[in-house]
Amino acid sequence: MMNKICVIGLGYIGLPTSVMFANNGIHVHGVDVNSAAVEKIRNKQLHIEEHGLQERLNVAIDSGNFTVSTTPEKADVFIIAVPSPINPDKTADMKYVESATKSIVPFLEKENLVILESTVPPRTVEDVMMPILKESGLEMGTELLISHSPERVIPGRVFEELVNNSRIVGGINEESAEKTRDLYRAFVKGEIFITDATTAEMVKVIENTYRDVNIAFANELARVSENIGVNVWEAIKLANHHPRVNIHLPGPGVGGHCIAVDPWFLVEQDPENARIIHLARQTNDSMPLFVANKVKTIAEQQQIKNPKIAVLGLSFKANIDDMRESPSVEVVHHLKEMYLELTAFDPHIKEQKLPQQALNLEEALQNADIVVILTEHDEFKILDPKQIANLVRSKIVLDTKNCLPRDAWVKAGFDVRVLGDAKHS
Structure with missing residues (x-):
């Protein structure tokens, strides 16, 4: 019983x-x-x-x-x-x-x-x-x-x-x-x-490792696309019309308690053979620094002195409050190391988890020069760019999740950059 x-x-x-x-x-x-x-x-x-x-x-x-x-x-x-x-x-x-x-x-x-x-x-x-x-x-x-x-x-x-x-x-x-x-x-x-x-243990680790390797592939494609003049989001969407292709989407890194962690179990147990797995982990772990460098480069290109960065999204995934292994936190860490002024906001994180965390969206955006979207929360997708334009100092957005309605933001006067999109990066 x-x-x-x-x-x-x-x-x-x-x-x-x-x-x-x-x-x-x-x-x-x-x-x-x-x-x-x-x-x-x-x-x-x-x-x-x-x-x-x-x-x-x-x-x-x-x-x-x-x-x-x-x-x-x-x-x-x-x-x-x-x-x-x-x-x-x-x-x-x-x-x-x-x-x-x-x-x-x-x-x-x-x-x-x-x-x-x-x-x-x-x-x-x-x-x-x-x-x-x-x-x-x-x-x-x-x-x-x-x-x-x-x-x-x-x-x-x-x-x-x-x-x-x-x-x-x-x-x-x-x-x-x-x-x-x-x-x-x-x-x-x-x-x-x-x-x-033991097989059950292996199955779960395999499932999350597969997703991590797939995302690493997408992130590599995003970086290549920026260098050769391609919009990776369009390219992946078209490639996925093939019946035997299912490429995941790029982003600022991989977070959560599973996908960002479990592949290391296999690397630890058999480093000699888990080479692709190890490389995928390194690729995904490198994305927060890649994003931070993009932010710094945009500020330099636009000749913005003492830029203020507004980071939107701290959880590792949309519409949840889980910050475990979140790449957003790593992006914030790298921006701090670059001595850039920044604020961060997440509507799902109710408690103060970071010193830079703003209590509300308006506080985070006030006088910002570059708005960086790191998590595709529903609340961010429906933001009114006309209202945002009245809060920020410079109308520049870096959308790492390709989740904003770009045309509406451009119409409101924003320079919208998208991760992996050479046409808008």
């Missing part, structure tokens, strides 16, 4: 997963080391932004099916959904997975199931988790079942994708995988594929 689940980690994945199980009739006890986040959740307040989360959290709490604290409790199933970041030397930091695993050992009993949802380097279940779980005294694979079922969702569409996406389940044995599959059937409508734990 799987009547109670203990979820370790109540962040961008753990909290939505918890409320999904709770709202499907299973009692869930959520755990997080962040006591402030726990207190907010207990009071039906959000510490993260996700469409549809507030309503589902209210239902989960009011039903009594969802409780939270900073310590685990005995349960039938333990789900670990904690971060697995990268160290400064680009090696995997497993301390959160290790500490979360250690935290549940005193509460484990026979017939329990432990599921790792965090995206991790292949062999983490076998080499990191299982040696810790053995301290419970339970026999692995018989008395204690263990599996890896990585999340495969994107911020902003978490609930839709939790339900409808296919899911990978990798167990340390067949019974572990089957029990995990049966558990997720509580709300997953997509197909559930069963494999072993």
